[in-house]
Amino acid sequence: MQDNGIIIYVISDSIGETGELIAKAAVRQFETDNYEIKRYPYHNSIEDIEPILLDAAKHPRSLVIYTNVVLETSEFINKKAKELNIKVVDVMAEPMQKIEEILEYPPLREPGLIRRLDQNYFKKVEAIEFAVKYDDGKDPRGAKKADICLIGISRTSKTPLSMYLAHKLYKVANIPLVPEVPVPKEVYEKDPHKIIGLTCNPEKLISIREARLKSLGLTGNAKYANLDRIKEELRYSKQIMEELGCIVIDVSDRAMEETAGIIIDYVENNSKELL
Numbered sequence: 001m002q003d004n005g006i007i008i009y010v011i012s013d014s015i016g017e018t019g020e021l022i023a024k025a026a027v028r029q030f031e032t033d034n035y036e037i038k039r040y041p042y043h044n045s046i047e048d049i050e051p052i053l054l055d056a057a058k059h060p061r062s063l064v065i066y067t068n069v070v071l072e073t074s075e076f077i078n079k080k081a082k083e084l085n086i087k088v089v090d091v092m093a094e095p096m097q098k099i100e101e102i103l104e105y106p107p108l109r110e111p112g113l114i115r116r117l118d119q120n121y122f123k124k125v126e127a128i129e130f131a132v133k134y135d136d137g138k139d140p141r142g143a144k145k146a147d148i149c150l151i152g153i154s155r156t157s158k159t160p161l162s163m164y165l166a167h168k169l170y171k172v173a174n175i176p177l178v179p180e181v182p183v184p185k186e187v188y189e190k191d192p193h194k195i196i197g198l199t200c201n202p203e204k205l206i207s208i209r210e211a212r213l214k215s216l217g218l219t220g221n222a223k224y225a226n227l228d229r230i231k232e233e234l235r236y237s238k239q240i241m242e243e244l245g246c247i248v249i250d251v252s253d254r255a256m257e258e259t260a261g262i263i264i265d266y267v268e269n270n271s272k273e274l275l
Contacts, residue, residue: 005034009056011066011077013044013111019067019091044068044111046076053077057084064088069096069109120169127166134173135159140184142173148267149190150174151183151241152198153233154224155208157251157259161198164260170267179236188244193270196263197241197248202230204252 008027010019016039023037043049049068056062064081068074069092081088096107134142136159143149147170150158158174165172175187187195200208209225223229241248247266251259 004061005032005036006061006063007056007059008035008037009052009062009064010037010039011043011049011052011064011068012039012041013068013070013073014041014115016041016067018114019065022089022091023063023065044070044073046073049073049077050080053080053084053086056086062086065091067091069107069111071109123169124167127169127171128163130171130173131162131166135162137175137184140175140186143175143184143186143190145171146173146190147171147194148173148263149187149195150198151177151187151195151237151244151246152200153177153205153230153237155205155212156198156200157256158198160256161260161263164256165263168260168264170264177233177237177240179233183240192245193247194267195244195246196266197237197244197246198259199234199237199241199248199250201250201252202227202234205230205234 006027008023010016010023012019020037020039027035027037040048040052043052053064056064064077064086066074066077066088068077074090074093077088078090080086100106130142130146133139134146148165150161150172151174152158154176158176162172162174175184177183206225206227209230213222213225238248249259249262254262
């Protein structure tokens with residue numbers, strides 16, 4: 001099929017990836033390679049956009065695709081396009097309208113929000129990798145680098161909390177407290193407001209530890225699940241937490257989400273710097 005080709009102008013108040021992908025996907029449905037896509041990122045003022053529309057008007061086989069969400073800008077593009085007899089596609093209008101009808105409140109209409117979400121995604125990945133790297137005292141240097149340092153004896157939810165907080169974009173290291181093992185110096189060097197002590201009642205710990213041993217195919221009579229041993233560990237952890245001057249949270253009857261909420265509120269309200 002012979003044609004004179006088309007020019008697709010992609011205008012965006014952000015980087016323009018969405019509009020360009022839609023343009024490419026649509027044009028590929030036609031048996032033509034005779035097209036050009038011009039992308040104009042970070043264009044959200046009438047002064048920037050008007051020359052693009054005037055240029056599009058010079059080409060009878062042109063199409064303008066835009067993703068601008070600021071109402072004033074989108075209204076200008078639609079109005080000017082009618083004046084100049086340009087074909088336009090407002091990518092965001094109908095989806096936002098339908099979502100507004102469902103939620104029954106208006107959209108924010110803030111440019112670039114999807115990019116902020118992407119940035120949060122990468123921050124989350126980085127925080128999860130950090131939690132894995134510095135889990136269970138693997139490398140005590142993590143205590144110094146962490147936004148939050150969790151300390152406590154075995155089975156006080158340190159690892160699950162580390163991962164949960166990582167999904168909230170916090171870099172978390174956790175250090176096990178064992179009477180026979182000295183506490184790393186990095187913990188003592190840390191701002192105590194970023195250290196969270198975790199404790200649990202002995203009876204709950206016995207139950208959790210016995211279940212852990214069972215899952216490993218080991219006997220419940222091991223020292224790990226011995227009541228006297230657990231009480232010794234708890235006394236030791238209490239002493240360390242008092243020395244550090246950190247907050248102590250009893251996780252015995254708390255859901256992980258509740259404990260995480262307490263930690264986040266405490267750290268954000270007491271840290272010397274924003275996380």
